Amino acid sequence: MTAARPTVVIIGAGFGGLYAARKLAGQPVDVVLIDRHNFHTFSPLLYQVATSGLDPSEVAYPVRAIFRNKGNVRILLGEVQTIDRAAKTVTVAYDSTQRVERYDYLIVAAGSKTHYFGLDQIETHGFELKDLADAVVLRNHTLKLFEYAAWADDLALRQALTTVVIVGGGPTGLEMAGALYELYVHVLHNEFAKQLGDFKGRVILVEMQDHLLQPYPKRLQAAARRQLENLGVEVILGRSVVDAAPDHVALDDGTVIPTYTLVWAAGVKASPVAEMLDVPLERGGRVPVRPTMQLIGDDDVYVAGDMAHLLDKEGKPYPMLIPVAKQQGMLAARNILRRLKGEPQRDFKYIDRGIMATIGRSRAVAWIFYKIQLTGFLAWLAWLGLHLITLVGFRNRLNVLVNWAWNYFTYDRSVRLILEHSPHEQELPALADGFLLASIPEPEPELVREV
Amino acid sequence: MTAARPTVVIIGAGFGGLYAARKLAGQPVDVVLIDRHNFHTFSPLLYQVATSGLDPSEVAYPVRAIFRNKGNVRILLGEVQTIDRAAKTVTVAYDSTQRVERYDYLIVAAGSKTHYFGLDQIETHGFELKDLADAVVLRNHTLKLFEYAAWADDLALRQALTTVVIVGGGPTGLEMAGALYELYVHVLHNEFAKQLGDFKGRVILVEMQDHLLQPYPKRLQAAARRQLENLGVEVILGRSVVDAAPDHVALDDGTVIPTYTLVWAAGVKASPVAEMLDVPLERGGRVPVRPTMQLIGDDDVYVAGDMAHLLDKEGKPYPMLIPVAKQQGMLAARNILRRLKGEPQRDFKYIDRGIMATIGRSRAVAWIFYKIQLTGFLAWLAWLGLHLITLVGFRNRLNVLVNWAWNYFTYDRSVRLILEHSPHEQELPALADGFLLASIPEPEPELVREV
Numbered sequence: 098m099t100a101a102r103p104t105v106v107i108i109g110a111g112f113g114g115l116y117a118a119r120k121l122a123g124q125p126v127d128v129v130l131i132d133r134h135n136f137h138t139f140s141p142l143l144y145q146v147a148t149s150g151l152d153p154s155e156v157a158y159p160v161r162a163i164f165r166n167k168g169n170v171r172i173l174l175g176e177v178q179t180i181d182r183a184a185k186t187v188t189v190a191y192d193s194t195q196r197v198e199r200y201d202y203l204i205v206a207a208g209s210k211t212h213y214f215g216l217d218q219i220e221t222h223g224f225e226l227k228d229l230a231d232a233v234v235l236r237n238h239t240l241k242l243f244e245y246a247a248w249a250d251d252l253a254l255r256q257a258l259t260t261v262v263i264v265g266g267g268p269t270g271l272e273m274a275g276a277l278y279e280l281y282v283h284v285l286h287n288e289f290a291k292q293l294g295d296f297k298g299r300v301i302l303v304e305m306q307d308h309l310l311q312p313y314p315k316r317l318q319a320a321a322r323r324q325l326e327n328l329g330v331e332v333i334l335g336r337s338v339v340d341a342a343p344d345h346v347a348l349d350d351g352t353v354i355p356t357y358t359l360v361w362a363a364g365v366k367a368s369p370v371a372e373m374l375d376v377p378l379e380r381g382g383r384v385p386v387r388p389t390m391q392l393i394g395d396d397d398v399y400v401a402g403d404m405a406h407l408l409d410k411e412g413k414p415y416p417m418l419i420p421v422a423k424q425q426g427m428l429a430a431r432n433i434l435r436r437l438k439g440e441p442q443r444d445f446k447y448i449d450r451g452i453m454a455t456i457g458r459s460r461a462v463a464w465i466f467y468k469i470q471l472t473g474f475l476a477w478l479a480w481l482g483l484h485l486i487t488l489v490g491f492r493n494r495l496n497v498l499v500n501w502a503w504n505y506f507t508y509d510r511s512v513r514l515i516l517e518h519s520p521h522e523q524e525l526p527a528l529a530d531g532f533l534l535a536s537i538p539e540p541e542p543e544l545v546r547e548v
Numbered sequence: 549m550t551a552a553r554p555t556v557v558i559i560g561a562g563f564g565g566l567y568a569a570r571k572l573a574g575q576p577v578d579v580v581l582i583d584r585h586n587f588h589t590f591s592p593l594l595y596q597v598a599t600s601g602l603d604p605s606e607v608a609y610p611v612r613a614i615f616r617n618k619g620n621v622r623i624l625l626g627e628v629q630t631i632d633r634a635a636k637t638v639t640v641a642y643d644s645t646q647r648v649e650r651y652d653y654l655i656v657a658a659g660s661k662t663h664y665f666g667l668d669q670i671e672t673h674g675f676e677l678k679d680l681a682d683a684v685v686l687r688n689h690t691l692k693l694f695e696y697a698a699w700a701d702d703l704a705l706r707q708a709l710t711t712v713v714i715v716g717g718g719p720t721g722l723e724m725a726g727a728l729y730e731l732y733v734h735v736l737h738n739e740f741a742k743q744l745g746d747f748k749g750r751v752i753l754v755e756m757q758d759h760l761l762q763p764y765p766k767r768l769q770a771a772a773r774r775q776l777e778n779l780g781v782e783v784i785l786g787r788s789v790v791d792a793a794p795d796h797v798a799l800d801d802g803t804v805i806p807t808y809t810l811v812w813a814a815g816v817k818a819s820p821v822a823e824m825l826d827v828p829l830e831r832g833g834r835v836p837v838r839p840t841m842q843l844i845g846d847d848d849v850y851v852a853g854d855m856a857h858l859l860d861k862e863g864k865p866y867p868m869l870i871p872v873a874k875q876q877g878m879l880a881a882r883n884i885l886r887r888l889k890g891e892p893q894r895d896f897k898y899i900d901r902g903i904m905a906t907i908g909r910s911r912a913v914a915w916i917f918y919k920i921q922l923t924g925f926l927a928w929l930a931w932l933g934l935h936l937i938t939l940v941g942f943r944n945r946l947n948v949l950v951n952w953a954w955n956y957f958t959y960d961r962s963v964r965l966i967l968e969h970s971p972h973e974q975e976l977p978a979l980a981d982g983f984l985l986a987s988i989p990e991p992e993p994e995l996v997r998e999v
Binding site: 134135136152153154155157159161162165168171172173174175191194196229230233240244245247248284287288289291292495496499500513514515516 | 585586587603604605606608610612613616619622623624625626642645647680681684691695696698699735738739740742743946947950951964965966967
């Protein structure tokens with residue numbers, strides 16, 4: 098400890114970092130919370146943004162607003178460049194400007210990114226759903242392809258334009274497939290019927306394993322598949338995507354699916370921030386930590402959430418899930434406060450209430466406390482309630498409720514705007530030119546009059 | 549008339565085109581409605597999007613949804629390239645693809661664009677507020693500059709980063725200035741206080757004339773100015789902006805204001821689609837029309853809204869206002885239907901209920917029927933009610949109401965996301981390459997298996 102009020106730097110305002118910062122707010126520490134975005138993203142609902150169900154602002158909440166009344170939490174918008182554990186500093190960049198933040202304690206919770214497993218063609222042509230911008234890009238893209246289809250006279254081309262291949266049978270893949278197909282059936286087919294006739298868009302979900310939802314019991318895996326197929330989604334199990342191009346996707350059995358939209362939801366790996374810690378990493382680039390969430394060999398650095406590699410009682414690493422991240426973030430914060438009081442560090446004990454995934458309107462599977470297995474409408478109600486409760490911010494909850502109710506009762510999706518760049522977008526040449534350091538000359542006093 | 553069911557092509561889904569199409573829906577004509585966007589924009593509330601008060605989808609409504617159950621209205625997303633009045637065709641482009649639409653009757657309602665009066669420096673560095681993408685760009689920009697300011701140690705630079713100059717004392721300028729200053733005072737100052745201290749952002753409104761709100765009576769002009777200044781906006785009258793650079797704006801009296809944000813709301817001119825009609829144009833590039841909204845010398849072409857130049861009883865051209873556009877669009881549609889029934893064309897009679905402008909929370913001026921002059925809270929209530937009633941779509945109204953109530957009672961603005969491009973955005977190489985015409989080879993049959 099170097100000062101009466103030690104500085105805690107938190108990297109990442111996802112669930113791990115946000116809950117750590119909340120725990121430290123109002124405590125006798127100075128907190129610097131660093132994130133690339135000025136908002137926290139409620140990632141479980143990103144697929145709703147991608148499928149025109151919700152507005153971006155309904156799944157995102159400005160970080161500054163969350164800590165508005167917390168005098169000891171300072172927000173820094175920027176990207177972490179380096180971590181120097183010897184000097185106890187973090188270098189942060191915003192455009193071309195850099196600054197160095199000193200820490201007494203560091204909580205690294207930079208989350209995960211999409212893992213393409215070295216499949217470059219897929220990385221080049223695939224879409225992903227890891228952040229808000231991805232969701233908006235995917236929304237624009239799928240809506241635009243329907244408009245293209247309305248221009249196309251060739252039937253095979255129309256079919257390719259309105260076929261989406263989603264890779265990955267986890268919750269993200271299922272949620273995306275279900276919601277997208279419902280957008281097709283209930284909204285787009287209807288609106289394009291005049292121009293496209295009887296013709297139907299396709300949503301194809303590809304999973305390498307022989308079942309969906311890997312960690313779930315067999316009964317729920319089968320229920321998820323049945324619900325998806327009843328809806329109209331085509332489910333391909335035991336196959337993997339081996340190649341992609343702008344106009345098609347190739348599977349390992351030689352099948353070629355003509356499509357202009359490949360959504361890759363088949364894997365994540367730790368954020369590259371992990372490499373800045375300069376320790377040997379575990380599978381998926383995750384950082385091995387002690388049960389106290391401390392880095393091995395460095396008591397002042399804590400790692401939480403998707404980035405942290407910690408084994409549970411059964412010897413398996415804790416999954417990359419929001420409840421794990423939240424609880425690890427809070428534990429890291431609590432352990433820092435305990436050290437300030439001279440108390441011993443506590444170990445991570447995961448309070449696990451179960452897992453759930455939604456498949457569309459009124460369809461879901463839930464495994465509550467790993468005991469109760471719910472499917473269909475009841476599971477969906479449980480999912481709905483949980484997500485509404487955990488959404489950050491009252492206004493968000495209210496608007497999300499309005500939109501969900503609207504979508505539910507009308508089968509409509511109102512947010513389907515193809516909103517692309519403006520020609521008036523400015524590249525901010527001066528701002529992008531390191532100007533905060535030196536490049537802008539002070540305005541000359543004789544030119545500056547009081548107006 | 550060439551067919552039993554004549555085709556009416558409408559260019560533009562703004563207020564003129566939209567109301568024309570609504571009037572023609574369900575009538576014995578085939579309608580093709582062409583627009584660059586897949587949504588209609590409720591432009592009077594764009595400034596709310598730019599100042600983080602509303603979500604983009606709350607001021608925009610998908611055009612296909614509006615005409616979902618209208619079998620005779622076909623939507624075409626694309627940009628008009630040429631109009632051939634001799635051949636009675638319109639060429640439309642979508643990316644690099646073109647198609648030709650034949651018309652029996654044409655309604656041209658492509659609206660207006662920002663007029664820079666040849667001031668290239670201002671066009672290069674200025675922001676505008678004519679469409680939804682502009683509003684999002686301006687929101688990102690102003691929020692980002694506050695984040696920059698939090699990084700800047702130099703006070704003069706901080707001040708420049710958080711100073712916005714708005715040019716134009718019309719409703720758009722006033723609304724933008726008022727809402728932006730409230731965002732500063734009620735939200736940003738508060739949230740950045742930890743990092744920026746006491747310091748205050750500035751909003752400066754510059755108007756060339758000696759008064760704001762040109763067509764209003766003197767009492768309301770003075771009230772608008774007083775309300776703006778009470779709020780904290782700096783109003784400069786009788787000065788014009790003569791030059792701009794990324795980091796400053798210069799006025800005609802030599803004043804230089806250091807700023808990174810110039811919003812140009814000082815003039816509009818007719819859309820360049822006007823030039824495609826190949827007739828001599830009036831001031832502001834507007835198309836002279838007969839009182840029936842028909843083009844002079846071409847009975848089958850109607851022009852409505854901002855693009856149309858038509859003189860009122862006092863010999864002044866009708867203003868570029870939404871009620872004028874709506875009523876002219878409807879008249880054009882009605883006159884087409886009258887011709888089909890062999891009835892005579894009617895002349896435009898403007899039903900004018902007055903004008904109003906809002907200045908921020910609880911502040912406005914209204915001149916109802918050009919008789920009743922309202923200022924302050926009452927005028928604001930009138931403004932609020934009118935805009936809520938005229939918003940397209942029930943869901944939009946409900947969400948807008950929730951957001952307005954939230955903003956009003958909490959002084960908060962929840963939608964302040966800096967949402968920029970994703971690195972995963974795809975440029976759609978194949979799609980952008982004229983592929984709809986010829987460039988994509990048909991998938992080879994032996995490669996396409998049923999999956």
